[in-house]
Amino acid sequence: MTNVFAHMATLGTVMRGLSELLDSQGVFSTESQYLLDVLQLNQFDGIYHEHIRTYSIKALTRLVPYYGMEVFDAVRTSRYGGNIRASIGWKGAHSVSPQVEALLKAEEAAGLFDAEIWAAWRKRVDKNRTEFMQLVYEAKGKGERVVAASCPGRGTVLMNYFGLDRNLVSYIAEIPTGLKIGKHMPGTHQPVVSNEILFRQQPEYVVILAWHYSDYMIKHFKKRRLSSKFIVPLPECKVIE
Numbered sequence: 001m002t003n004v005f006a007h008m009a010t011l012g013t014v015m016r017g018l019s020e021l022l023d024s025q026g027v028f029s030t031e032s033q034y035l036l037d038v039l040q041l042n043q044f045d046g047i048y049h050e051h052i053r054t055y056s057i058k059a060l061t062r063l064v065p066y067y068g069m070e071v072f073d074a075v076r077t078s079r080y081g082g083n084i085r086a087s088i089g090w091k092g093a094h095s096v097s098p099q100v101e102a103l104l105k106a107e108e109a110a111g112l113f114d115a116e117i118w119a120a121w122r123k124r125v126d127k128n129r130t131e132f133m134q135l136v137y138e139a140k141g142k143g144e145r146v147v148a149a150s151c152p153g154r155g156t157v158l159m160n161y162f163g164l165d166r167n168l169v170s171y172i173a174e175i176p177t178g179l180k181i182g183k184h185m186p187g188t189h190q191p192v193v194s195n196e197i198l199f200r201q202q203p204e205y206v207v208i209l210a211w212h213y214s215d216y217m218i219k220h221f222k223k224r225r226l227s228s229k230f231i232v233p234l235p236e237c238k239v240i241e
Helices: 011-021 035-040 057-067 098-109 115-141 155-162 196-201 211-223
Strands: 028-033 069-077 083-090 146-149 172-174 192-194 205-208 229-232 238-240
Touching: 011 057, 028 035, 035 098, 035 115, 057 069, 057 083, 057 098, 069 098, 115 146, 115 155, 115 229, 146 196, 192 196, 205 211, 211 229
Parallel strands: 146 172, 146 205, 172 192, 205 229
Antiparallel strands: 028 083, 069 083, 229 238
């Protein structure tokens, strides 16, 4: 299950179903947004109603033994800015990779379960917002245009927390086949339009909402001769020319 397990509200029902379906050597593989990446990369933008839970390896190793299972392998991946892929089977059915223990130690060393660490995280997120908004206000003060591109769904949290209304960011550009074109961003009310508008208007700044794909997206936009400067909001606010 890739980015599905974390969305399931009836977790007990799901686990009981897995207990019925998994044979003696069966493997349940799940990939979810990783709590350690949320902490280390300031990923507040991924916390919204679709994601009921954000997992750590510690959480999974506490959960699955209730159903006679164990996490026997775990790998960090770069998908969506940082995911964890865990392999789960019946206890004793598979050799346990040393990677599981290594990740458990990494979580503890990072202070993942300490309230003080998350208080500091909140301050970093606030600082990031201040720096981002200062950049946008300076650009608007010069009469420069600021728009956004990509992932209007995930970008909803970031846009609303930063307070980027239509006076600051006039529209959100999406791929021409995007199903959200013709809709509006919840809360901030920017129209979602085809990204072909970027190449006609050449705005001074484009905010990359899908910041985890920023390298690819910027390369693609430059290849199509988009002259804009790009604002990458996370993990830290930066401008790429």
